[in-house]
Amino acid sequence: MAKPKSTKTPKPDELSKIDYRPPEKQWMEVPVEFKPGTYCYGARPKYLEEVGFPNPREWQPYEDDWKLPDNWKDIVLEGIDDRLKKYRSFRLFMDICVRCGACADKCHFYIGSGDPKNMPVLRAELMRSVYRKYFTASGKLLGKKAGARELTMDVFKEWWYYFYQCTECRRCSVFCPYGIDTAEITIMAREIINLLGCNTDWIAGPVANCYHKGNHLGLEPHTIQSNIEMMCDDIEEITGIRIEPTFNRKGAEILFVTPSGDLFGIPGVYTCMGYLMLFHELGLDYTWSTYASEGGNFGFFTSNEMAKRLHYKIYAEAKRLGVKWILGGECGHMWRLIHQYLDTWWGPADFLEVPKSPITGTVFEHAKSTKMVHVVEFTADLIRHGKIKLDPSRNDHLRVTFHDSCNTSRGMGIFEEPRYVLKHVVNHFYEMPENTIREKTFCCGSGSGLNASENMELRMRGGFPRANAVKYVNEKYGVNMLANICAIDRAALTTLMQYWVPEVEVCGVHELVGNALVMTGEKERTMDLRLEDLPGKEEEEEDV
């Protein structure tokens, strides 16, 4: 295959014409086709070398020769065997699917593409068919009649293509009568694929950055500081108040960790400004860290081992600085990992104390082992106790809906806290249709490291169900702001909205908190955190 010509993403009205009829040919007979715009580029060798991943080399998925070692098949089969023994989820989910099809139309990639191999059941069958051939008696004996097939290079390429078309969002697992979670299968598949060095550049780059520099974006300590200082300049312009945050400060009560997406780029920085303003107003004794400067973890999209290596920094830094507990910013997969993995990897964090809000005195019992509290939980508690003054009318130019992020929804269960905060900081809040929110929420289409620009058609397809629900509330209620608590969402939904619903912008919940927060000694606000004029406020000023 030749290098694809630069591709243009089809227009929305073209893309939304989706054919759900499966092909005539049985799925094992349909070879994978690497359609430009629907896959990410191969990882550059330097990124793999930096973290010691196997088989670093120049390669691209559209090339015929993937430059795999001669014994690649053995490596894959051993990789499967090893993981079957280590993960009950994997072994069980290989065995118990009855192919009832309940998951089929639950996947955003299936809804947006109509490709039957994006039905979660079939995505899993791509792996199960090989599992049967090499690990079950019936598959060995009966072959294709038992749904088994040989592992070939074409099969391996098909895995690569479709396991990078799953965002590990877990929506299918909500509906599966046995709780089969395709995310678990995709995680295993990607681990196995990575044993042969077939990572994507978009994931491997941030992993290497995060390992050495502390964050995905590769921001060095002085840059982190100057980025935050620039935000403080803007805050000063808006409020007249100068904020002086501290970095790597020993003896602070709280360490604050957020995804690095909040430190760089729009609209993440506005969310970050919201945190800065809130913590300043509270007089919170907290510090940033330039070393533990990433809450997210692209390692999770390569292997559990790499994820563990990257997530080492948070507790290590908390220990070094001697803080009492850790507060975490708005991020999706970061919170899945903190909630379900961190303590297992690096706990027990017995050098920390059970988190206690210094403002309200609330003890966060539900985080008594990990010692990490979600900033939205923290803020909801403040509002409940009336500890901050809010003027929601400063958000009156916005009609807001809330997008539940996959990870915080189905891997944590934080539904009410963000809604509670939003309803106190905005006057116009509207929910999207009920089958598209909370535990049934739709992915942004770019999660789990798929948000590369060369992958644009796939991302727009995957985000189609989410965008379609936003479009509905945009048309019905005039919604113009899509709030969320995830850094990948803030980046990915922005692109998605520009494509499908250009009237709608994207923000973090704490941007809206920052807008509404009445700060001690602030000047009359005439701008929101985006430095855009607040409608009405200017005229008022002139009248006075």
Add this chain to the structure above:
Amino acid sequence: MGALFSFGVVIALVIIALVGVKGAHLQALFGVVIPYAAVVTFFIGLIYRVVKWGKSPVPFHIPTTCGQQKSLPWIKHNKLESPATGKEVFLRMVLEVLLFRSLFRNLKMQRSGDRVVYGSAKWLWLAGIVFHYSFLIVLIRHLRLFTNPVPSFVSLIESVDGFLQIGVPNLMMTGVVLLAAVTYLFLRRIYIPQVRYISLPADYFPLFLIMAIAATGILMRYFIRVDIVKVKELTTGLARLSPTVPDGIGSIFYIHIFLVSTLFAYFPFSKLVHLGGIFLSPTRNLANNSRMVRHVNPWNYDVKVHTYEEYEEEFRDKMISVGIPVEKNPPAEENKTEEASEESEGKE
């Protein structure tokens, strides 16, 4: 096509039993040896499967949370969809196992002009529930054949099952309902294009097998009558482990019991083991309490990390230049010159 192949296999099974009994007079083989072998295979196979699953640990705490977590005391916690304690997990599992809670959530995606809508879709859930419960009742009713005296709960279930009092012998509803439900499950596999596309012979085979079992059972009870006294003599003999093979039981009985034996023996090696698997599913049987209670991974091994010391070593000068505190300060004079040069760089 997978369906035809599986149908052929079930027909072959019927012919094998028929020829075996009518032609070769292997009543003892089909009435005693094969049923015993099948039951032993069922139990050993099922235990083997469950033990094999159980041997793989659960390294991470991965419940799928389908409701509000337990967090702040004034936020209403959803105990069934996001259980925080063992008791709540138990209740969630009861709902899953007995009422198929997750399948009850099922939706159907449809395009309505520009919009994508997600309508209610309960038919699969209903057919699933009806199928499993009618199968269970049919199974319990069959205890009559293996017990003497017949336990009162078996008689009670029978009288409820036959309360319509149609025909002689009294029509048992569940037999017919079971056949109807399994037929529905087959038809949806054929008629829904996506489901047909994912279906394997292993999906059609148990459906045809159960259809054939229900059909032979119904035939035997209402149409091609067999000597029930002799059947009970054989079945109670099996239960007492002193089998006898009375003469003169019709071939239809041997076909029925051969198909049932096939189902038992096939069970542990097929997708039908989902019966045991559901209990072990880590997305359902764990509490959403992983920030409260540490989950231990038995194979949690040490990994190579990038320590703070290594980080500071690389960035110390830059950190000092912007006043970020460091652990190890370099000599003072060196410090000053670095500061001046790095200051401008940092601003960019």
